[in-house]
Amino acid sequence: MQEASISNVYSIRELGLLDQGQDGVFENIVKLAHQTLGAPVALVSVIDDANERQVFKARRADASRGLLGAHLMESWYTPLSHSLCNEVRIRDRSLIVQDMARDPSFRHHPAVTEYGVLAYIGAPIHGPANDPIGAVCAMDNCVRIWSEKDRSNIETLADLCSQQVLLRAALQTIKRIA
Numbered sequence: 410m411q412e413a414s415i416s417n418v419y420s421i422r423e424l425g426l427l428d429q430g431q432d433g434v435f436e437n438i439v440k441l442a443h444q445t446l447g448a449p450v451a452l453v454s455v456i457d458d459a460n461e462r463q464v465f466k467a468r469r470a471d472a473s474r475g476l477l478g479a480h481l482m483e484s485w486y487t488p489l490s491h492s493l494c495n496e497v498r499i500r501d502r503s504l505i506v507q508d509m510a511r512d513p514s515f516r517h518h519p520a521v522t523e524y525g526v527l528a529y530i531g532a533p534i535h536g537p538a539n540d541p542i543g544a545v546c547a548m549d550n551c552v553r554i555w556s557e558k559d560r561s562n563i564e565t566l567a568d569l570c571s572q573q574v575l576l577r578a579a580l581q582t583i584k585r586i587a
Contacts, residue, residue, distance in 0.1 A: 421542050424577045426455045427464055434573050435467035438545065438566050443469040445562045446530065448547035453534070453570055454494040455543035463492040463543070491519040494544035497531040501541045503564055505530045508552045520548075528553035530560070532567035537578035545570055 421427055435453040442451035449471040454463040464486045489495050493515075497504045506529045509515040520526040531546030545567045547559075 421455050421457070421536065423581060424537075424574060426466065426542070426574070426577075427457055432466045435570065438569055438573075439467040439469045442545060442547050442563065442566050446547040446559055448528070448530075448549045448553070450548040452494065452546050452548075453543070454492070454546070455534070456489070456492070456495050456498050457486075458489075461489045462486045463489060463494055466543075491523065493518070493520050493526065493529050493548070494531055494546055497533050497544040497546070498541040501533055503530070503532045503560060505555045505560060507554055510552075525550045527551055528555070530555045530563050532560075532564045534567050534570040534574065536571075536574055542574070543570075 432453075439451045439453055442448075451469045452465055453467040454465050457464050465484075468485075493504070506512050506515060509518065509521045509527050509529060515521055515529075518526075520529075526548050528549040528551065529546060530548075531544040533541040534543045534545060536542040545563060547563065
């Protein structure tokens, strides 16, 4: 494991970001993503390199929209091999794909072939050391044209998640000092 990944796992574990289950603040951010982007699926995910998975801190999925929504409602994580949010984290910048089935970089990705994802928009969430630790995203099983407003919205929501992570880190520091 690379040094950056060790730091990533330590910070997300220490902050309780790998704990499964709903998280009120992140749930509200996902609700906003779902409403503002109008996509059937919205997620806040954190990458757990140690266990090679992405953990959903919050999710909203319309299970009636095919395999994608149904799978996400059954589990609080997916393997990294199926994670588009990990691509955002690796790149450390927003990722917008309108038609994944036609994009040579993604057409064979398991999220496309197994879950039916065709459109994706995501932005990185940063940890206390400003390292990318996950992403806020929206997905659809239909081809979509994402707008600049959509990009701005997802990046703003990712910034809100990053600020929440920083607040948790500050609280951890205060607890250690007290």
